[in-house]
Amino acid sequence: MILKMDVIKNIVKERLQLHGIKPSLQRMAVMEYLMTHRTHPTADMIFNDLYPDIPTLSKATVYNTLNLLVERGVVRLITIEEKSARFDACMDPHVHFRCRSCGAILDVNVEAHWIPTMPDGVTVDMSETYCIGHCAKCNNLVNN
Amino acid sequence: MILKMDVIKNIVKERLQLHGIKPSLQRMAVMEYLMTHRTHPTADMIFNDLYPDIPTLSKATVYNTLNLLVERGVVRLITIEEKSARFDACMDPHVHFRCRSCGAILDVNVEAHWIPTMPDGVTVDMSETYCIGHCAKCNNLVNN
């Protein structure tokens, strides 16, 4: 019998190898974290959550790994929050929403990304849309 | 006779006052810089360009001023560049494009901002779209 944990680990491993990234323990852990936590975490959050289980993990390795993953196009770097970079392993088209009150960052599904008409000669290989406002939970708190 | 410089300074002053911001020398200088330089500068660029003319200017004041301007909705904070925040005094709807090669950040005019359909209860008061790719100039260099 194959455990669920092993299934996930295999998906993680394959995705890394597909992009020419050697699946070390630390890289697998970071990638698995991103795939199982859709919270758009910062490097710091990832480190803090993983550290208890992987005491040999260092913050520099988390940063290095995230940079590598972004470079190879395995995860998205999200700059919706000025303070620190956030990461997302979901590469399907979607936009991000940040709540001004609680700071939560949510995914909003869309058919496809909007790419505005560009001036002649300009080529676009990536586009991101960020929306900022108030989430349903925070709106309810105010109105009730 | 009214000098062109005075006209600009008056517009700057009015725009600040309209948002309840006292038009000090430093604030006027930062705002005028943003309105006359459509380069989406960083706080550092603004400081470096203004410093020769205003030797008493301090970098902290530039940061404080920019934060105030963003807070009051007089300028836009742009996070298209991971390293540092960029600012834009143009509040008309437009999207930003960054060239991977030369790093330039260009404005792209659009009719209106795209605001995707949000989940129930979510309200959006701001949206930003960033496109990344290669600008016309850099594409030409490669192809010729």
Add this chain to the structure above:
DNA sequence: CTTTGTGCAAATTCTTTGCACCAAA
């Protein structure tokens, strides 16, 4: 006077780098 803005330096926070060590091919 009282309030508000500013300069300065120090502090914080986020991120990258250099280097020695370790593990796998």
Add this chain to the structure above:
DNA sequence: TTTGGTGCAAAGAATTTGCACAAAG
């Protein structure tokens, strides 16, 4: 044995903060 990958500490960069002084009403 050679090639990465990692941990650690230190460096670096961007931004914020605390405080005393200056300016303006």
